[in-house]
Amino acid sequence: MLDSRAAIRRQAGPRLWLSSLWLAAVAFCAVFAPLIAPHDPLMQDLLLGRLPPFWVAGSEPGYPLGTDSLGRDVLSRMIYGARVALVVALAAGLATCLIGSALGLLAGYYRGWADWLVSRLVDIWMAFPPVLFAILLIAVLGTGLSSVIIAIVIIDWTRFCRVVRAETLNQSAMDYVASARVAGFSRLGTLAGEILPNVLPTIVALLTLEMGIAVIVEAILSFVNLSVASDDPTWGGMIAEGRLSIHQAWWVLVFPLIALFLTVLSFAQLGEGLRERFDPVLR
Amino acid sequence: MSVFLSVRNLSVRLRNTRERLLRSVDIDVPAGAVCGLVGESGAGKSMIGKAVLGVLPRAAEVVEGEIFLDGEDLLAMSPDRRRKAIGAKAALIPQDPMTALNPSRKIGPQITDRLVDILGWPKAGAFSRAQEVLSEVRIPEPERVMRLYPHELSGGMRQRVLIASAFAAEPKLIVADEPTTALDVTVQKQILQLIAELQARHGTALLFVTHDLGVVAKICDRLSVLYAGLVVEDTSVEDFFAAPDHAYSAALLAATPRHDAPESSLLPVPQDVIDAVRGQVAAVDAGWVPAQGRRHG
Numbered sequence A: 001m002l003d004s005r006a007a008i009r010r011q012a013g014p015r016l017w018l019s020s021l022w023l024a025a026v027a028f029c030a031v032f033a034p035l036i037a038p039h040d041p042l043m044q045d046l047l048l049g050r051l052p053p054f055w056v057a058g059s060e061p062g063y064p065l066g067t068d069s070l071g072r073d074v075l076s077r078m079i080y081g082a083r084v085a086l087v088v089a090l091a092a093g094l095a096t097c098l099i100g101s102a103l104g105l106l107a108g109y110y111r112g113w114a115d116w117l118v119s120r121l122v123d124i125w126m127a128f129p130p131v132l133f134a135i136l137l138i139a140v141l142g143t144g145l146s147s148v149i150i151a152i153v154i155i156d157w158t159r160f161c162r163v164v165r166a167e168t169l170n171q172s173a174m175d176y177v178a179s180a181r182v183a184g185f186s187r188l189g190t191l192a193g194e195i196l197p198n199v200l201p202t203i204v205a206l207l208t209l210e211m212g213i214a215v216i217v218e219a220i221l222s223f224v225n226l227s228v229a230s231d232d233p234t235w236g237g238m239i240a241e242g243r244l245s246i247h248q249a250w251w252v253l254v255f256p257l258i259a260l261f262l263t264v265l266s267f268a269q270l271g272e273g274l275r276e277r278f279d280p281v282l283r
Numbered sequence B: 001m002s003v004f005l006s007v008r009n010l011s012v013r014l015r016n017t018r019e020r021l022l023r024s025v026d027i028d029v030p031a032g033a034v035c036g037l038v039g040e041s042g043a044g045k046s047m048i049g050k051a052v053l054g055v056l057p058r059a060a061e062v063v064e065g066e067i068f069l070d071g072e073d074l075l076a077m078s079p080d081r082r083r084k085a086i087g088a089k090a091a092l093i094p095q096d097p098m099t100a101l102n103p104s105r106k107i108g109p110q111i112t113d114r115l116v117d118i119l120g121w122p123k124a125g126a127f128s129r130a131q132e133v134l135s136e137v138r139i140p141e142p143e144r145v146m147r148l149y150p151h152e153l154s155g156g157m158r159q160r161v162l163i164a165s166a167f168a169a170e171p172k173l174i175v176a177d178e179p180t181t182a183l184d185v186t187v188q189k190q191i192l193q194l195i196a197e198l199q200a201r202h203g204t205a206l207l208f209v210t211h212d213l214g215v216v217a218k219i220c221d222r223l224s225v226l227y228a229g230l231v232v233e234d235t236s237v238e239d240f241f242a243a244p245d246h247a248y249s250a251a252l253l254a255a256t257p258r259h260d261a262p263e264s265s266l267l268p269v270p271q272d273v274i275d276a277v278r279g280q281v282a283a284v285d286a287g288w289v290p291a292q293g294r295r296h297g
Helices: A002-031 A074-110 A112-126 A130-141 A145-172 A175-183 A187-223 A235-244 A251-278 B045-053 B079-089 B107-118 B123-136 B155-168 B185-202 B213-219 B237-242 B247-254 B271-286
Strands: B003-014 B020-030 B034-039 B060-069 B090-093 B173-177 B205-209 B222-227 B230-236
Touching: A002 A074, A002 A251, A074 A112, A074 A145, A074 A187, A074 A235, A074 A251, A112 A145, A130 A145, A130 A187, A145 A187, A175 A187, A175 B045, A175 B079, A175 B090, A175 B107, A187 A235, A187 A251, A235 A251, B003 B045, B003 B205, B020 B034, B020 B045, B020 B060, B020 B205, B020 B230, B020 B271, B034 B045, B034 B213, B045 B060, B045 B090, B045 B173, B045 B205, B060 B079, B079 B090, B079 B107, B090 B155, B107 B123, B107 B155, B123 B155, B155 B185, B185 B213, B205 B213, B213 B237, B222 B237, B222 B247, B230 B237, B230 B247, B230 B271, B237 B247, B247 B271
Parallel strands: B034 B205, B034 B222, B090 B173, B173 B205
Antiparallel strands: B003 B020, B003 B060, B222 B230
C-alpha cells in the first residue's frame, strides 16, 4: 500500500512539472507579449519574406524562427498568438466548467424533475454535430473573440454536465451523505460540504481537459477564418496561412503546430497530474 | 420506563410499483433500551431505521403511520423542523465503514462539524468532545487520528470513529444499521462490546438492525422479527430464545449456526413455514386500506 502510493507520487512528479512549466511559459508570453516579442507581429517586409529558422542556411539574425511569406516574424506572431489561445482556454474553460458542473451537481443530487430536464437537454444537445454547430453559432453571433468563447461554452457544457452528474449520483448513494442528513445538514449544505469536495477532482480534471479542447476549437475556427479578425495573430490562423506555402516555408506551419500540440497536451497532463496529486484515495 | 421512540402503524411503499415495503409496523424503543430488528435481507429492517431518521431512499415513501420521537410526531412536522429534531436527538451508526466517512475530509472535522454547525457548540468544546469520544472508543492518540483521512485507517478503526461520531452529541437514540456486518469476526466482537459499553454508560436507546441472532442475544433487551415488512413477533430476548412464539421465528432461530450443535443447526427455513408467513402477509394486505391523506417521509 505504502509502496504503490510512493510510486504514484513519483510518476506524478515530472508530468505535473513539465506540463505546468510549458503552460507557465505560454502564460508569460501571453502577458508580456509586447515586451518580449522581437518584432511587431503585424509588420510586413516583403524583402524579408520566407526567411528560414536560424539553423537553416539563409537565415537572418533577429528572426530566429524565420518569417512568413509577407515577411512577418514567426516567433513574434506565435508569442502574440498565445494571448488568444490562453484567453479562450481560461474564459471558455471556466465558463463551461461553472455552467456544466452546477447543472450536473443539481441534477445528480436533487434527481426528480430537475434531473429529467437537464438530462433531456443534454441528450438533445449532444445530437447536434459540434463543429457544424460552432460554425452556425459564429455565423449568427458574428466573428470575434467573445463569439468564439460563447460558442465553445454553448457547445461544451454537456461534457461537464454528464460526467459531474454521474459522479454526483455515485457519491450521493454513499453512507456519509445519509449521515450528514441525519446529523441535520440541509440538502444544499450536504451538497456543498460533503459531495462537492469528492466531485472536485473530477471537475478539475475535466476543466484542464476542456481548456485544451477550447484551444483546439479556437484554432479550428481560426483555420476556417471564423475566429478573431484575420490580421490578428492566432496559432490556427498561422497554420492556415502556412498551409499555403508549406513547400516553400514549412516553418510557418510547423512552429505554431508544435506550440498548439504542446499546449493541448500540457493541459491534459496537468489535469491528470493534479488528479493523482490531490485525489484523496490515491494520495 | 418511558418510551423514547414509538413507531405506529407505519407503512412505507415504493413510489412506482406501490408495493408495500413496511406493512403497518409498530415498534417501541423505551429510553435507554436496546431493541433488535431481525429478518432476512429485504425484510425491511433497515427501512425502519431509515424512516425513523428521515433518510428513506427516493424511491420509497411513507403512506401512513406515525413516528414519535420523544413524544413528537416526526411525520407531522415541517421537513426543516423534522431535520432539526432528528439531528438533535438521534444519530446513525452506518453499515459500511468504507463509505460512511467522507473520503476527502479529515476525521476531526467530520466529528466536530455537526456539533458546531448544527448544535451550536463552541469550536474548542467540540474539539475536546471529539477527543473524548475517540478515546472512549479506545482509539490511541485521538489528536493524531483527527488529523488523518479515512483511507489512512483500517475498517475496524473507521467503525470506531463512526461509533464515536454517533455518540459525540449525546443523542438519546442511535440507530445502528448492521454496524458489524462489514467487519471480520474478530473485529466484530470488539465493536459489539464497544457499542454495548457506550450504550450502557450513556443510557442511549439503541435500535439495532441485524440479521445475526447471535448479536441480538448479546446486546438486545427486546427484538422484533420481520418478514416482508411485517412484524411477525415482538418479544423480549429471554422469551424469544427460550421459546419463540411464531413458527417463522422458530425456523429463523433453528437456521442460526451453533458451534455446540453443528448437526441440528443451520437448517433452512421449511417451505410450509414460508408459505404460512406469506399467507399471513397476503391476509394483512387484503385487509389494508390506506388512511386518508398521504404523509410524507
